[in-house]
Amino acid sequence: MxxxxxxxxxxxxxxxxxxxxxxxxxxxxxxxxxxxxxxxxxxxxxxxxxxxxxxxxxxxxxxxxxxxxxxxxxxxxxxxxxxxxxxxxxxxxxxxxxxxxxxxxxxxxxxxxxxxxxxxxxxxxxxxxxxxxxxxxxxxxxxxxxxxxxxxxxxxxxxxxxxxxxxxxxxxxxxxxxxxxxxxxxxxxxxxATYEPPCRDEHAQIRWYEPADRVYALIRGCNPQPGAWTTVEGGRLRIFDCRLTGEEAPGMPGRVLRVDEGTFDVRLNGGVLRVMRVQPEGEKKIPAGEWAAQAGIAPGYRFR
The missing domain is CATH 3.40.50.170 (Formyl transferase, N-terminal domain)
Structure with missing residues (x-):
């Protein structure tokens, strides 16, 4: 044949x-x-x-x-x-x-x-x-x-x-x-039948107020393309590798709880997200904690 x-x-x-x-x-x-x-x-x-x-x-x-x-x-x-x-x-x-x-x-x-x-x-x-x-x-x-x-x-x-x-x-x-x-x-x-459009930036914005499992699913469903994103000082930060820790924490969704050398944790509605790899706008992917240190992101900062 x-x-x-x-x-x-x-x-x-x-x-x-x-x-x-x-x-x-x-x-x-x-x-x-x-x-x-x-x-x-x-x-x-x-x-x-x-x-x-x-x-x-x-x-x-x-x-x-x-x-x-x-x-x-x-x-x-x-x-x-x-x-x-x-x-x-x-x-x-x-x-x-x-x-x-x-x-x-x-x-x-x-x-x-x-x-x-x-x-x-x-x-x-x-x-x-x-x-x-x-x-x-x-x-x-x-x-x-x-x-x-x-x-x-x-x-x-x-x-x-x-x-x-x-x-x-x-x-x-x-x-x-x-x-x-x-x-x-x-x-x-x-x-x-279901039909969805190509997954693009317009679908990939993180809404920090949504339930933790929904935020996590969005980030995973945009990794590696197009990359779920949030804004920091007017620029886009894409979030890639991350995990839900299973913890609960008080406060507003999107609030940074802790920062270490490689990661930072963000409070969600119903959980805590440990962010491990990010991509600042116009730059390469880097460890999340490294980016946070460079950008001056400390506990208490809130993504919106």
Missing amino acids: RVVVMGQAAFGEAVFRRLRDDGFDVVGASAPGPSGGRHDPLWAAAEAAGVPVVETRALKDSAGQEAWAALKPDLCVMAFVTEIIPHEVLELPRLGSIQYHPSLLPLHRGSSAINWAIIFGRTETGLTIFWPDRGIDTGPILLQRRCPIGPDDTVGSVYFERLFPMGVEAMSEAARLVREGRAPRIEQDHAK
Whole structure:
């Protein structure tokens, strides 16, 4: 079976290598073009293997589509695709296209599925391999896999520790099912669908008056991107690594309780947040206690 892989970054590369290891005839790849003089990992892996590469954005014009069609694919495997691809391109392979999505569809359609699952306080998520159609993550389901969201998980830990390796395995299994003619097309229950927008700064502001678990979920659901933020002297401070300590403390929410060399503690409504890593506006991430010392933040200061 002639397979083309469309994707990017480490996940796209891992799926490309896995399908080749599985014995699939990978005849082409599509990835973002070079940026800053560097090739995307999928692009670089395909080029090193002597596999033709078409820039993903080129698939939106006739020249790119002709180059893609010339590969004569039986199946397109979409591993981490962020561009909107014309439906005609997805229908071009003889057996169609299959796509990875990091949620249990129809929940959390959209590009920030992991972020919102954590922000909303879910204790479980997963991945879906589906047959894309003209909608956004609305196509029939081929297979799904579930995984837990732990109380201290971030977007980074859920993705890299679970959904990345699970996704490579799932894409391999899905492609094998297509090759064997056993791949299902299970319609999604659209009445249960949720769709959230890309998680951006407008969604990431910390409201210190909210319950502790909600504040903590927001910070974890924005780590590492876009980074939950608060303001200090008119500038934005992004908060990344942190923990709820299990303590209770009196006073107003947002009040700094203590500062040490590496961390500082903030009183929340229903708990205490130990902040371990922050990023001042325009600077690199640094230990939270180090930033507090530099900024003159002492116990009694209040974030608002």
